[in-house]
Amino acid sequence: MTPRTERIVVVGAALLDDGRLLAARRSAPAELAGRWELPGGKVEAAERPEDALVRELREELGIDAEPVERVPGEWPLRTPYVLQVWTARLRPGSPAPEPLQDHDELRWLTPAEVWDVPWLDQDVAAVREVEALASF
Numbered sequence: 294m295t296p297r298t299e300r301i302v303v304v305g306a307a308l309l310d311d312g313r314l315l316a317a318r319r320s321a322p323a324e325l326a327g328r329w330e331l332p333g334g335k336v337e338a339a340e341r342p343e344d345a346l347v348r349e350l351r352e353e354l355g356i357d358a359e360p361v362e363r364v365p366g367e368w369p370l371r372t373p374y375v376l377q378v379w380t381a382r383l384r385p386g387s388p389a390p391e392p393l394q395d396h397d398e399l400r401w402l403t404p405a406e407v408w409d410v411p412w413l414d415q416d417v418a419a420v421r422e423v424e425a426l427a428s429f
């Protein structure tokens with residue numbers, strides 16, 4: 294058998310504002326519902342990950358966001374997906390985030406509160422990496 298090499302990047306945003314990290318609770322699909330994640334989604338063909346991030350955050354949260362820097366690392370999700378994370382911030386004048394699509398609750402977490410929500414298992418290592426950033 295030929296090993297499967299195709300991989301599809303899911304971009305997640307570590308949206309930081311006033312020293313807090315935005316966490317989003319998934320409302321679907323059933324196996325992920327109720328767990329918390331970094332908002333984002335799949336990068337489309339020929340799309341740059343940073344552009345996908347901006348698009349997904351507009352669709353899901355209604356915000357105007359700006360990617361800042363790639364968080365080092367890459368984390369496997371279910372095949373063929375891998376998670377990459379960028380820090381991001383709200384552009385001046387952006388609306389506040391609202392759970393418009395895929396989520397039913399949002400929380401801004403201070404560094405002391407980061408582990409107060411049940412993150413998706415596959416996000417824990419990524420969130421640890423975000424926690425280590427000087428900007429948070």
Ligand SMILES: Nc1nc2c([nH]c(=O)n2[C@H]2C[C@H](O)[C@@H](COP(=O)(O)OP(=O)(O)OP(=O)(O)O)O2)c(=O)[nH]1
Nearest residue numbers: 303304305330331332333334335370374413415416
């Ligand atoms: N956005 C996001 N998705 C994650 C994370 N962790 C994780 O396992 N996933 C999974 C959930 C989904 O199966 C997949 C991303 O799909 P999605 O539903 O958020 O993305 P999308 O809007 O592009 O999807 P689609 O409805 O167009 O298919 O990755 C995470 O931290 N953020």
